[in-house]
Amino acid sequence: MGVELATENAGFSEMEDVIFSDTELVCHVRNALRSATMGHYDGYNQLVGVLHHTEYLTPDEVALLVTSLKALSGAVSCIDSGHHESLLSAIFGMSMWNYGPDVMDALVELIVKLAASSGQYTDSCLDMLVSNFTPPRSFVEFLKKPRRKGQVLYHVHSALQGIANLLPLAPLRLEDAIVHKMPNVYSKEPLIVLYVENMLRLESSAMGAVVGGMMLKAVVDMAIELDVKIEWEDILQDDPKGIFEMELEDEETVDNTQQEGDELRIRESSRGKSFWGSEIAEKLDSLLVLMFEHLKKCNDAGRLIEVFEPLLQSFQTTVMMVYKLKFSQFVMFYACSLDPENCGMRFTNTLADIFMHRASPPNRRMSAVAYLASYLSRAKFLSLSFVAEILKRLVGWCLKYCETWDGDINPTAHKVFYSGCQAIMYVLCFRMRSLMDIPCLKSLLLHMPIEAIFNHPLNPLKVCLPSIVEEFLRQAKAARLFTTVSEQTFLFNNNMVESELSRAFGGSEKLDMFFPFDPCLLKNSDGFIRPNFVYWSMARTSYDDDEEGCSNEDVEDFGGSGENIAAWSSEEHDHHFDDDELDKMSITPKNSFLNSYMFGGDLCGSALRMPSRIRPSSSPESSWCTN
Amino acid sequence: MEGLKVSDAKLVVYVHPSKATKVSQAILRELSSLLFKFSEILDGVVLAYDVSTLSEVAKILPGVHPYFGVRLQAKLLLFHPKADMLLEGKVVKLGQQSIHVIVLGFSSAIIIEEDIREEFKYKVKRGEEVFDSASHKRHKIKVGTTLRFLVKSFDEEILHISGSLVPAHTGSVRWLDKNREDWLHADRSSKKRKKSAEREQMWEHNKPIIDASTLSMNTDQSNKKSKKRRRNEDS
Numbered sequence: 001m002g003v004e005l006a007t008e009n010a011g012f013s014e015m016e017d018v019i020f021s022d023t024e025l026v027c028h029v030r031n032a033l034r035s036a037t038m039g040h041y042d043g044y045n046q047l048v049g050v051l052h053h054t055e056y057l058t059p060d061e062v063a064l065l066v067t068s069l070k071a072l073s074g075a076v077s078c079i080d081s082g083h084h085e086s087l088l089s090a091i092f093g094m095s096m097w098n099y100g101p102d103v104m105d106a107l108v109e110l111i112v113k114l115a116a117s118s119g120q121y122t123d124s125c126l127d128m129l130v131s132n133f134t135p136p137r138s139f140v141e142f143l144k145k146p147r148r149k150g151q152v153l154y155h156v157h158s159a160l161q162g163i164a165n166l167l168p169l170a171p172l173r174l175e176d177a178i179v180h181k182m183p184n185v186y187s188k189e190p191l192i193v194l195y196v197e198n199m200l201r202l203e204s205s206a207m208g209a210v211v212g213g214m215m216l217k218a219v220v221d222m223a224i225e226l227d228v229k230i231e232w233e234d235i236l237q238d239d240p241k242g243i244f245e246m247e248l249e250d251e252e253t254v255d256n257t258q259q260e261g262d263e264l265r266i267r268e269s270s271r272g273k274s275f276w277g278s279e280i281a282e283k284l285d286s287l288l289v290l291m292f293e294h295l296k297k298c299n300d301a302g303r304l305i306e307v308f309e310p311l312l313q314s315f316q317t318t319v320m321m322v323y324k325l326k327f328s329q330f331v332m333f334y335a336c337s338l339d340p341e342n343c344g345m346r347f348t349n350t351l352a353d354i355f356m357h358r359a360s361p362p363n364r365r366m367s368a369v370a371y372l373a374s375y376l377s378r379a380k381f382l383s384l385s386f387v388a389e390i391l392k393r394l395v396g397w398c399l400k401y402c403e404t405w406d407g408d409i410n411p412t413a414h415k416v417f418y419s420g421c422q423a424i425m426y427v428l429c430f431r432m433r434s435l436m437d438i439p440c441l442k443s444l445l446l447h448m449p450i451e452a453i454f455n456h457p458l459n460p461l462k463v464c465l466p467s468i469v470e471e472f473l474r475q476a477k478a479a480r481l482f483t484t485v486s487e488q489t490f491l492f493n494n495n496m497v498e499s500e501l502s503r504a505f506g507g508s509e510k511l512d513m514f515f516p517f518d519p520c521l522l523k524n525s526d527g528f529i530r531p532n533f534v535y536w537s538m539a540r541t542s543y544d545d546d547e548e549g550c551s552n553e554d555v556e557d558f559g560g561s562g563e564n565i566a567a568w569s570s571e572e573h574d575h576h577f578d579d580d581e582l583d584k585m586s587i588t589p590k591n592s593f594l595n596s597y598m599f600g601g602d603l604c605g606s607a608l609r610m611p612s613r614i615r616p617s618s619s620p621e622s623s624w625c626t627n
Numbered sequence: 628m629e630g631l632k633v634s635d636a637k638l639v640v641y642v643h644p645s646k647a648t649k650v651s652q653a654i655l656r657e658l659s660s661l662l663f664k665f666s667e668i669l670d671g672v673v674l675a676y677d678v679s680t681l682s683e684v685a686k687i688l689p690g691v692h693p694y695f696g697v698r699l700q701a702k703l704l705l706f707h708p709k710a711d712m713l714l715e716g717k718v719v720k721l722g723q724q725s726i727h728v729i730v731l732g733f734s735s736a737i738i739i740e741e742d743i744r745e746e747f748k749y750k751v752k753r754g755e756e757v758f759d760s761a762s763h764k765r766h767k768i769k770v771g772t773t774l775r776f777l778v779k780s781f782d783e784e785i786l787h788i789s790g791s792l793v794p795a796h797t798g799s800v801r802w803l804d805k806n807r808e809d810w811l812h813a814d815r816s817s818k819k820r821k822k823s824a825e826r827e828q829m830w831e832h833n834k835p836i837i838d839a840s841t842l843s844m845n846t847d848q849s850n851k852k853s854k855k856r857r858r859n860e861d862s
Contacts, residue, residue, distance in 0.1 A: 074723070075724075120782070168734075
C-alpha cells in the first residue's frame with residue numbers, strides 16, 4: 001500500500017491506483033470504526049493488528065504503521081470507548097521506545113488529538129505518555145541505541161506540551177499521574193534515574209510554572225525515602241578485615257576503570273543486607289547528582305531563586321523533621337553554594353527564624369538550630385561578617401533567655417536553650433580563629449555577652465556535648481575570649497562523646513548529636529559538595545600556632561600548610577592522627593571501613609597513602625587497622 | 628457570552644487550630660482549592676470569589692482536633708455551560724477534522740468536522756490553515772480568531788466542551804458583530820428569529836465578559852444560600 005506520509009493537505013489529488021490520499025485513508029478508518037460499532041469487525045481487527053506489531057518491523061510494516069496512526073488521528077471523533085476497547089488499549093499500550101522517529105511523530109499526533117477530542121481519554125493519554133518516560137522492558141537493550149533515548153524524550157515532552165496547549169488544565173492532572181507512577185525505591189537504579197530526569201526536564205519546561213514545584217518536592221521525597229533506608233549497620237556488618245584487604249589493593253590503583261573493578265569486588269564480597277544497603281546508597285547518590293546538575297542548570301539560566309522556594313518549603317516540611325537523614329539535606333547546601341547572597345542568606349534567615357519562633361514545637365526549633373550551626377560551620381561560601389551577624393543574633397537570643405529564666409540546670413525544660421548554646425559553641429569551634437583574625441569581627445566577638453551566658457546558673461557548659469565544650473573552651477582559652485570561665489572546671493573523659501546531661505537535653509531523637517552537614521560520604525555527590533565544604537582538618541583553631549607539647553605533632557603541619565592539604569584532605573584520614581579530635585566534630589561513625597566503603601576505597605586509599613608516605617608519622621601503621 | 632453567573636453563598640470554613648493566628652490566610656487557601664473545579668453543590672466551576680466574614684465569633688467543634696467554623700459570605704463567579712448556550716473562545720489549533728478552542732483561558736473546547744456547517748471550507752493558504760466561508764468572503768476562521776459557538780455538551784470533570792458551528796449565528800465574532808444583517812437574514816424560521824432578537828439585545832450591551840455587575844443584569848442570579856462544610860487540613 002503506497003502512502004503519502006508528510007502533508008496534511010486534504011489531497012483531492014490524482015487518483016492513481018497505488019496512492020491513496022489522506023482523506024481516503026481517514027475515510028477508510030472511519031468506516032472500519034463505524035462498522036465495528038455495528039458488529040462488523042474485519043477492518044477494525046486489521047487495524048488493531050497493525051498496532052500490535054512491535055518487533056523487527058520491516059520498512060513496509062513501518063510505513064503501514066505510520067499510515068494507520070495518521071489515519072486514526074483524523075478519525076478520533078469516531079472512536080467510541082464502549083465499542084473500541086481493544087483499539088484504545090492497543091494505542092495506550094504502545095511504547096515509543098520500540099520505534100523510530102517516523103512512528104513516534106505519528107503516535108504523538110494521535111495521542112494529542114485523542115486527548116483533546118474528548119474528556120474521557122485525557123487521563124489515559126497522559127498516563128500513556130508518563131509510562132513512556134521509561135523503556136518497557138530490560139533497559140540494557142535500549143542502551144545499545146543511545147540516540148533512541150533522546151528521541152523518545154523529545155517526543156514525549158513535545159506531546160505533553162501539545163496537550164497542555166490545547167487543554168490548559170491538563171498539567172494539573174499530569175502532576176498527579178507522574179507522582180503516582182513514580183518508581184519505588186526497590187526499582188533498578190537506571191529506571192529511577194531516567195524517570196527523575198524526565199521529571200526535572202518537565203520542571204525546566206514551559207509547564208514548569210504549574211508542575212515544577214510538585215516535581216521537585218516529589219524528587220526530594222524520594223531522596224528521603226532512600227536516605228532513611230541506609231543504615232550504618234548494614235555496611236558495618238561486613239568482615240572488616242576482608243574489606244580492609246581490598247582497600248590495600250586499591251591503594252595501588254589510580255585510574256578509574258580499575259577502581260570500578262575493585263568496587264565490584266568489594267560489593268560482591270558483601271553479603272545480603274549490606275549489598276542491598278550499598279545499592280540504596282548508589283541510587284541516592286545518582287539521585288542527588290541529578291538534582292545537583294539540575295540546580296546548576298537552573299542557576300546558569302538565572303532561575304535558581306524560582307527553584308529554591310519549593311525546595312525550601314519542602315525542606316521545612318519534610319527534610320528538617322526527619323532526624324535520621326544522612327545526605328539528602330545536601331541539596332540545600334549545594335543550592336546555597338550556587339548563590340550565597342540570595343539563597344544562602346534566605347536559608348540562614350529561615351533557620352534562624354524557626355529557631356527563635358516561640359510557637360514552634362521544641363524539636364523543630366532544635367533541629368533548625370542544629371542545621372544552622374552545621375551550615376554556618378561548613379559552608380565555605382559564607383562571608384565571615386555574615387556568620388558573625390548570625391552568631392550575634394543567636395547570642396542575643398540566648399542572653400535574653402537567661403535573663404527571663406531563673407533556676408538551675410534542667411536539661412529537658414530548657415532544651416531549646418541548650419541547643420542554642422551548643423550551636424554557638426560549635427560554630428565558634430570552626431570559625432573562632434578566622435573571626436579573630438579580622439579586627440572588626442574580633443571586637444564584635446569580644447563584645448558578645450557569651451561569658452554571661454556561660455556563667456548563668458543554667459550552666460550550658462555542663463549540659464552541652466562534652467566534646468564540643470572541651471574543644472570550644474580550649475580555643476577560647478587560646479584566644480583569650482573569657483576572663484572568668486576556666487577550662488579546669490570542665491574536665492571530661494576524652495573519649496566521651498555524650499554525657500548523661502547532654503543525652504537528657506537531646507531526647508529520644510538525639511538532637512544533641514545532630515550535625516546534619518557532616519561530610520557527605522556518597523562518592524559522586526561529594527564531588528559537587530567538596531569545593532564548598534569546610535572539613536575539620538581544614539579549620540584553623542585558635543591554639544594552632546601556640547601548640548607545643550601537643551600529643552598530636554601533625555596538627556602543626558595541618559595548621560601551617562592547611563591550604564595544600566585542603567584539596568586532598570578528607571576528614572577520614574585524620575583518623576590516625578587524632579581520632580578524638582576528629583570524632584568530636586562529627587557524628588560519622590568512627591569506623592573507617594564505612595568511610596572507605598562509601599568512597600569505594602579510592603579516595604580514602606589515596607588519603608591514607610599521602611600523609612603517611614610523604615611525612616614520616618609517629619603513629620604506628622597498625623593504628624589504621626584497629627578501631 | 629452565556630454560561631457565567633454570580634452567586635451569593637453562605638459558607639462555613641472549618642479551620643485547624645494551628646491556623647488560629649492566621650485565619651484569613653487559611654480561609655483564602657481553602658477557597659482557592661475550589662478554583663477551576665466543578666462543584667455540584669455550587670452548580671458550576673468556581674472562577675473567582677469575593678469573601679467577607681459574617682461573624683467574628685466561630686463555633687469550636689467538639690472532638691479530637693478542635694476545628695473552629697468561620698462563617699462567611701461570598702460572591703462567587705461560576706461557569707456552567709449547558710447545551711444550546713453560546714460561548715466564545717480563542718482558536719488555538721485548526722485541522723480539517725476539528726477546531727480547538729480555549730474558553731476563558733482554561734476550558735478547552737472542540738468542534739468536530741461534522742459540526743461545522745457546509746458553508747466553511749478547509750483550506751491551506753500560504754502555509755496557514757483556515758476555514759473560509761463560501762458564502763461570505765470575509766468570514767474566516769484561523770488560529771487566533773475569537774470564535775462564537777454553540778455548546779453541545781460539557782464534561783464536568785475535565786472541563787472540556789464539545790461545540791458546534793452549525794447555527795448561522797456562530798462563527799468568527801469579529802465578522803458576526805460587523806455583519807449582523809447577513810446572518811440574521813439567514814435565520815428565517817420564526818423560532819430562530821425570536822432567539823436572535825434576544826441575542827441582538829445582549830450584544831448591544833457591549834461590555835467585557837467578566838464584569839460582574841453586567842452579569843447580574845443579564846443572567847440568572849440565584850441567591851444560593853447554600854451551607855457548605857469544608858475541613859481545612861493542617862498543611
